[in-house]
Amino acid sequence: MYANSLIELDRAHLIHPVASYRSHEKHGVRVLASAKGATVTDASGKQLIDGFAGLWCVNAGYGHESIVEAAARQMRELPYATAYFGLGSEPAIRLASELADRAPGDLNHVYFTLGGSDAVDSTIRFIRYYWNARGRPERDQFISVEQGYHGSSTAGAGLTALPAFHAGFGLPFDWQHKIPSHYAYRNPVGEDPQAIIEASLAALKSKVEAIGPELVAAFYVEPIQGSGGVLVPPKGWVKAMREFCRAHDILFVADEVITGFGRTGPLFACSEEEVVPDFMTTAKGLTSGYVPMGAVFMADHVYETIAEGAGTTAIGHGYTYSAHPVSAAVGLEVLKLYENGLFDNGVKAGARLMQGLQSLRDHPLVGDVRGRGMLAAVELVVDKSNKTPLPASAEPARRIFDRAWENGLVIRAFGNGVLGYAPPLCCTETEIDAIVERTRITLDETLEDPDVR
Numbered sequence: 001m002y003a004n005s006l007i008e009l010d011r012a013h014l015i016h017p018v019a020s021y022r023s024h025e026k027h028g029v030r031v032l033a034s035a036k037g038a039t040v041t042d043a044s045g046k047q048l049i050d051g052f053a054g055l056w057c058v059n060a061g062y063g064h065e066s067i068v069e070a071a072a073r074q075m076r077e078l079p080y081a082t083a084y085f086g087l088g089s090e091p092a093i094r095l096a097s098e099l100a101d102r103a104p105g106d107l108n109h110v111y112f113t114l115g116g117s118d119a120v121d122s123t124i125r126f127i128r129y130y131w132n133a134r135g136r137p138e139r140d141q142f143i144s145v146e147q148g149y150h151g152s153s154t155a156g157a158g159l160t161a162l163p164a165f166h167a168g169f170g171l172p173f174d175w176q177h178k179i180p181s182h183y184a185y186r187n188p189v190g191e192d193p194q195a196i197i198e199a200s201l202a203a204l205k206s207k208v209e210a211i212g213p214e215l216v217a218a219f220y221v222e223p224i225q226g227s228g229g230v231l232v233p234p235k236g237w238v239k240a241m242r243e244f245c246r247a248h249d250i251l252f253v254a255d256e257v258i259t260g261f262g263r264t265g266p267l268f269a270c271s272e273e274e275v276v277p278d279f280m281t282t283a284k285g286l287t288s289g290y291v292p293m294g295a296v297f298m299a300d301h302v303y304e305t306i307a308e309g310a311g312t313t314a315i316g317h318g319y320t321y322s323a324h325p326v327s328a329a330v331g332l333e334v335l336k337l338y339e340n341g342l343f344d345n346g347v348k349a350g351a352r353l354m355q356g357l358q359s360l361r362d363h364p365l366v367g368d369v370r371g372r373g374m375l376a377a378v379e380l381v382v383d384k385s386n387k388t389p390l391p392a393s394a395e396p397a398r399r400i401f402d403r404a405w406e407n408g409l410v411i412r413a414f415g416n417g418v419l420g421y422a423p424p425l426c427c428t429e430t431e432i433d434a435i436v437e438r439t440r441i442t443l444d445e446t447l448e449d450p451d452v453r
């Protein structure tokens with residue numbers, strides 16, 4: 001009864017992100033009521049393992065009292081402090097310092113946002129400002145990677161390379177360019193790592209030449225492409241792209257909104273290849289989703305150029321909630337939990353998850369299994385020999401998501417029949433095994449569905 005009235009209220013008033021409003025009205029909302037560890041409970045009392053950590057963000061898992069306490073303490077003492085007018089708060093200053101200590105290389109300056117989209121948007125503004133400060137305003141062209149995701153702000157959604165974020169929105173802008181993804185399973189050059197790296201380098205080189213080498217401002221990558229279907233580049237790819245950018249005086253931005261904070265193992269994925277970007281964007285795991293926050297990391301040389309360029313003039317970029325003290329207090333506590341066992345558990349659980357998902361390769365619907373750490377995907381096909389995707393007309397994402405739900409598992413089902421996994425790092429072995437087992441049951445049921453085949 002309670003849930004039914006919520007469904008009606010939701011249908012009438014709540015606009016959902018990245019949804020078909022008409023399908024949502026038809027299907028109605030599923031109301032989540034509570035959660036603990038890696039388990040979520042819906043309004044009817046059904047319990048499910050959250051194999052996607054909310055939206056790849058609840059890295060610490062649900063229900064940590066110490067996080068709740070940190071937020072409550074901060075709310076009692078100082079629920080808000082602006083960072084305008086030269087003001088600040090202890091947790092925000094401490095969090096910036098703790099993060100800078102751990103960030104790769106000289107990424108020593110941290111700008112706090114509310115999430116990932118405004119972190120990306122901030123980099124676009126900072127990069128324009130930087131090139132102006134260097135007396136090179138003509139360097140205003142941006143390059144990103146097909147299948148990439150860089151948020152949903154107007155400028156960031158143009159760097160995002162997923163059709164739903166462009167169609168009907170007048171995007172991308174003419175200063176936003178793309179090169180093909182490294183997507184190994186469907187790469188025209190095949191799956192050989194070196195061939196993929198060379199193809200990407202050649203594509204970037206020819207894109208830069210086509211735009212004009214003196215006009216390119218920045219290149220954006222995700223160390224692993226998330227929303228494009230968990231596409232893992234070959235080892236060495238990120239480093240090769242970074243080195244190309246360094247050699248051509250192009251700023252290199254690593255978007256670690258998903259890959260940061262232990263998702264792939266270490267604190268930041270780019271450190272796995274000893275890559276130091278000029279900017280790094282983060283969010284999600286920064287506060288484990290308990291409260292909203294993102295962070296832009298800026299390298300020393302960028303900071304100095306911007307600071308010198310502005311002199312005593314205010315740099316007109318800021319949000320009311322930049323460096324929010326409650327979010328920062330949560331960020332500090334989350335970091336402590338990560339380093340006191342959660343990252344270690346995530347590495348072990350991630351190895352078990354990959355092993356378990358690899359065991360699904362023998363299933364007739366499974367074309368590819370890929371991932372790193374606690375970030376993985378299973379790509380479904382109707383025919384393994386020619387990699388034919390599931391028919392879009394059968395709405396495979398909805399069907400698979402619904403079936404997994406019935407089987408007590410929350411996963412992300414992408415539109416093209418790719419299943420995404422990003423469980424909380426606290427998962428036990430039993431929970432990881434259950435994620436794999438429930439996936440297998442879901443795949444068996446999907447195989448029996450005549451509309452999907």
Ligand code: PMP
Binds near residue numbers: 117149
């Ligand atoms: N960049 C990447 C790589 C992301 O995955 C996301 C969100 N999934 C964003 C940016 C945007 O973050 P948010 O949704 O917090 O605005």
